Amino acid sequence: MKPLTGATGYAVAVAAVALATGARWLLDPALGNFYPFVTYYVAILAVALLASLWPSVVALILGAFAADFFFIPPRYVVLPHPEGVEHQLGLALYCMVGISSIVVCEALRAAERRADLRAADLADTNRRQLEFLALLSHELRNPLAPIRNALEILRQTGGQGDTGKLAIDMMQRQFRQLVRLVDDLLDVSRISRGRIALRREPVELASAVRRGVEAARPSCDSKELELSVAVPPEPLYLNADPARLAHIVDNLLNNACKFTGRGGRVTLAVLREGGQAVIRVQDTGIGIAADQLGRIFEMFSQVDASVERAEGGLGLGLVLVKHLVELHGGTVEAHSAGLGKGAEFVVRLPVQDEAFPPPRQEPSRASRQGRR
Amino acid sequence: MRVLIVDDNEDMLQSMKILLEVASYEVAVASNGARALSLQRERPFDVLITDIFMPEMDGMEIIDQFRREFPAIRIIAMSGGGKRIKGHDYLSDTQNFGVVATLRKPFEPEDLLQTLRRVLSA
Numbered sequence: 001m002k003p004l005t006g007a008t009g010y011a012v013a014v015a016a017v018a019l020a021t022g023a024r025w026l027l028d029p030a031l032g033n034f035y036p037f038v039t040y041y042v043a044i045l046a047v048a049l050l051a052s053l054w055p056s057v058v059a060l061i062l063g064a065f066a067a068d069f070f071f072i073p074p075r076y077v078v079l080p081h082p083e084g085v086e087h088q089l090g091l092a093l094y095c096m097v098g099i100s101s102i103v104v105c106e107a108l109r110a111a112e113r114r115a116d117l118r119a120a121d122l123a124d125t126n127r128r129q130l131e132f133l134a135l136l137s138h139e140l141r142n143p144l145a146p147i148r149n150a151l152e153i154l155r156q157t158g159g160q161g162d163t164g165k166l167a168i169d170m171m172q173r174q175f176r177q178l179v180r181l182v183d184d185l186l187d188v189s190r191i192s193r194g195r196i197a198l199r200r201e202p203v204e205l206a207s208a209v210r211r212g213v214e215a216a217r218p219s220c221d222s223k224e225l226e227l228s229v230a231v232p233p234e235p236l237y238l239n240a241d242p243a244r245l246a247h248i249v250d251n252l253l254n255n256a257c258k259f260t261g262r263g264g265r266v267t268l269a270v271l272r273e274g275g276q277a278v279i280r281v282q283d284t285g286i287g288i289a290a291d292q293l294g295r296i297f298e299m300f301s302q303v304d305a306s307v308e309r310a311e312g313g314l315g316l317g318l319v320l321v322k323h324l325v326e327l328h329g330g331t332v333e334a335h336s337a338g339l340g341k342g343a344e345f346v347v348r349l350p351v352q353d354e355a356f357p358p359p360r361q362e363p364s365r366a367s368r369q370g371r372r
Numbered sequence: 373m374r375v376l377i378v379d380d381n382e383d384m385l386q387s388m389k390i391l392l393e394v395a396s397y398e399v400a401v402a403s404n405g406a407r408a409l410s411l412q413r414e415r416p417f418d419v420l421i422t423d424i425f426m427p428e429m430d431g432m433e434i435i436d437q438f439r440r441e442f443p444a445i446r447i448i449a450m451s452g453g454g455k456r457i458k459g460h461d462y463l464s465d466t467q468n469f470g471v472v473a474t475l476r477k478p479f480e481p482e483d484l485l486q487t488l489r490r491v492l493s494a
Binding site (some may be wrong): 151 | 381382384386387388390391394395404425427450451452476477478480
């Protein structure tokens with residue numbers, strides 16, 4: 001229940017104290033000078049339950065003055081130090097119990113607010129997951145449509161002639177798209193269960209990067225993007241999983257190409273900064289709004305972005321990148337000057353210098369499960 | 373009969389084109405709305421088959437533009453759009469915007485031909 005605040009809260013505080021005074025007045029023939037605070041305890045508790053903090057404090061103070069004025073002898077004067085040790089103790093007890101009531105009620109309300117926030121959070125996560133499922137079904141259906149058509153073409157042509165070959169190529173391309181989706185999905189499922197294992201070995205970064213570039217090139221070429229890659233002349237050695245390094249580069253480039261319009265430019269640069277290898281991917285694409293920058297590495301964050309909807313894909317690439325980079329002990333950051341201003345992703349990974357130690361032994365079961 | 377197909381997936385365009393040409397339709401394809409409109413202005417088509425979710429011009433916009441500029445054209449909408457995205461069944465929604473038939477991807481090639489025949493004979 002929401003506590004009463006403002007004028008209503010203070011009105012309730014004053015009314016409660018007035019009621020308590022009336023009740024104590026009715027009891028006066030029976031109680032005499034004993035228990036001047038008895039009805040005020042109830043009033044404070046009621047106000048603390050109904051109203052917010054400050055009205056409760058006002059009720060507490062008003063109650064103290066009212067009891068002092070009406071019921072503590074000498075009556076009809078307010079004495080800051082009532083005569084008689086029993087009344088001084090009574091006042092102290094009243095204050096203690098009143099303050100405790102207020103504090104407990106406030107704490108209850110704070111707990112309630114936290115629970116509400118958490119429930120809203122869970123509902124939000126749930127909604128995102130449901131939307132993700134709808135998205136997933138959409139993305140899985142999309143490549144199936146041309147595959148079904150190509151199958152019909154194969155049936156008609158027997159796979160012969162130019163048309164037959166065309167159909168086979170189509171099926172291969174769309175099949176690869178499906179495999180990519182399913183792979184991403186598997187990886188994300190492994191991430192959420194913490195089951196991705198690295199097969200680390202001494203890796204020359206440039207060669208891993210080149211493999212990632214080759215994997216991503218078709219999707220950049222299909223949009224006639226200018227893709228330029230710059231690697232340093234001297235080799236950079238990392239203790240890393242080469243397949244996963246290539247995967248990081250592939251995903252970053254795919255992301256850059258996806259969000260860059262026809263004829264745009266995507267640049268990848270590898271350089272060394274101190275003990276770190278830096279992979280920098282820049283594009284001239286649609287950029288990232290400032291309020292989205294912090295969220296783009298989160299799972300299902302792109303479900304809401306209509307842009308992603310139109311461009312296709314599940315929006316899992318960056319989630320994977322962040323996770324894989326962090327497994328390697330590195331960091332990834334996204335920068336953008338805003339929508340329409342392009343974006344830049346910077347991955348930093350620790351360089352392994354000196355004579356390379358032998359590759360670390362991963363548990364054999366985990367390494368067998370490693371991907372590809 | 374002249375058919376114009378719009379989809380952002382090149383393989384989808386080419387495979388539909390081949391299938392419809394075998395069924396003796398005259399087919400043109402466009403990978404975006406702007407291209408589709410300029411083809412239509414050059415020489416009008418009888419039927420437009422358009423995807424719904426596309427970058428650049430969205431399927432809904434394409435439908436809207438065609439409806440206003442070429443009221444005679446018959447429009448078929450197609451999409452893989454699961455069942456619903458964000459609480460909307462966009463594919464069914466298009467029927468409120470003057471779309472005469474919808475195809476949910478992936479569809480049987482026979483359904484495509486039947487739908488076309490039905491739309492053209494109506």
